[in-house]
Amino acid sequence: MDFGISDEMRMLVATVRDFIAQELEPHEQQIEDEGVLPDHLATSITTKAVGLGLYAMNVPQQWGGAGLSCIDRMIVEEQYGRTTDILVRRAFGNVYEVLWGATDAQKERYLCHSATGERTGSICITEPAAGSDAAAITTRARPQGDGWSINGMKHFISDAHWSDYFIVSAMTDPNAGHRGISLFLVDKETPGVTIGRDQTMMGLRGTSHCEIFFDDAHVDAEQLLGPKGTGFAQILGTLNQVRLAQVGARMVGKSAMLTELMIDQANDREQFGTRIGDFQMVQQMIADSVIEVNAARGLVLRAAWEIDQGRDGRDLIAMVKVNASETVNRIADRAVQIFGGLGYCKDLPIERYFRDARISRIYDGASEIHRMVIARDALEHGSTLFDTLAV
Numbered sequence: 309m310d311f312g313i314s315d316e317m318r319m320l321v322a323t324v325r326d327f328i329a330q331e332l333e334p335h336e337q338q339i340e341d342e343g344v345l346p347d348h349l350a351t352s353i354t355t356k357a358v359g360l361g362l363y364a365m366n367v368p369q370q371w372g373g374a375g376l377s378c379i380d381r382m383i384v385e386e387q388y389g390r391t392t393d394i395l396v397r398r399a400f401g402n403v404y405e406v407l408w409g410a411t412d413a414q415k416e417r418y419l420c421h422s423a424t425g426e427r428t429g430s431i432c433i434t435e436p437a438a439g440s441d442a443a444a445i446t447t448r449a450r451p452q453g454d455g456w457s458i459n460g461m462k463h464f465i466s467d468a469h470w471s472d473y474f475i476v477s478a479m480t481d482p483n484a485g486h487r488g489i490s491l492f493l494v495d496k497e498t499p500g501v502t503i504g505r506d507q508t509m510m511g512l513r514g515t516s517h518c519e520i521f522f523d524d525a526h527v528d529a530e531q532l533l534g535p536k537g538t539g540f541a542q543i544l545g546t547l548n549q550v551r552l553a554q555v556g557a558r559m560v561g562k563s564a565m566l567t568e569l570m571i572d573q574a575n576d577r578e579q580f581g582t583r584i585g586d587f588q589m590v591q592q593m594i595a596d597s598v599i600e601v602n603a604a605r606g607l608v609l610r611a612a613w614e615i616d617q618g619r620d621g622r623d624l625i626a627m628v629k630v631n632a633s634e635t636v637n638r639i640a641d642r643a644v645q646i647f648g649g650l651g652y653c654k655d656l657p658i659e660r661y662f663r664d665a666r667i668s669r670i671y672d673g674a675s676e677i678h679r680m681v682i683a684r685d686a687l688e689h690g691s692t693l694f695d696t697l698a699v
Contacts, residue, residue: 317380324387331356332395339392339514340660350398354425357399364401364423371415372423378612382557389561394514397467404431406475406546409534418473418493430471432462432520433543440677442543443486449478455528461521468503468518472496477539489539493531500525511663548625551672556608556628559636559668566643566661567597573646593642600635607631623685626678633668640665
């Protein structure tokens with residue numbers, strides 16, 4: 309494994325970081341205060357990002373994206389952790405890898421236009437009784453005429469208000485278990501599709517998390533995404549990429565940013581006639597944070613390398629999901645402690661970072677679920693898990 313970064317990647321990372329600092333950070337407080345990103349501002353941000361070639365960098369070049377390798381993408385995604393979720397979505401896109409397996413007609417209709425920012429999609433999997441257990445969905449798709457009729461309900465659908473199409477999981481064969489799940493591309497204006505209430509969250513202000521209802525929503529046969537009955541496998545593949553990027557790399561970036569803020573505060577603030585960075589307990593919090601950021605980053609890059617070698621890397625991604633999400637929560641808590649009362653006050657963004665970090669241990673599979681996956685893998689493979697020659 310080569311840990312070197314090319315000059316081109318250094319330039320790209322610098323461009324992304326400058327864009328975040330100049331075009332995104334100035335709007336963070338407005339979003340926090342108002343709870344929304346105004347449409348005109350969202351459109352302006354997307355237009356600027358597209359013009360600089362920063363939008364949808366995960367999409368392969370033949371469909372309009374930058375075609376970054378997985379490692380290069382994670383290096384860039386780490387920078388996204390330095391700003392607010394909704395600004396990342398509008399500036400850099402949220403195009404799901406499941407679309408790579410679409411038909412040519414579907415790619416033209418959805419993927420290619422998503423890569424240019426003309427269209428935006430959300431993935432609709434979660435239901436009130438089916439969170440971590442994606443196979444427990446009750447949304448049904450029944451054959452009807454020349455297509456399918458979808459009935460059911462989804463919730464916690466991120467970006468639903470802004471999206472104009474949805475990737476929907478539905479049961480097409482209730483007797484087949486997870487092999488009876490299929491995916492469908494559903495346009496928002498489809499009759500029978502209703503966007504429900506925005507479910508207000510503790511953090512992630514500005515990103516909508518909505519209920520979506522499907523009441524005899526008819527889609528053509530051409531809206532089936534991938535072969536019938538392969539939806540669950542497609543979901544797992546897509547969520548692995550999401551976990552590695554949005555929970556892995558981005559939480560590493562947020563952890564690094566918080567650690568930098570802690571270091572500055574420890575150097576600048578004085579108590580009892582000395583800077584607080586001279587106190588051993590503060591030094592321990594900073595040292596632990598520096599160690600944990602670098603360890604989490606290494607695990608993310610190792611998983612990305614596995615994917616670039618053509619492996620699915622799901623065992624490592626499960627470790628990334630647990631490690632990065634819990635790392636950012638520990639570091640956010642330390643940041644509040646080092647900043648003291650101001651860390652708990654809305655005058656500084658520390659308390660927002662603390663709130664935003666908490667969801668990372670829940671979405672895309674709770675830590676407890678991933679620990680179960682890791683343990684089962686360990687019990688099956690035993691000591692070979694630690695064989696460095698097995699990479």
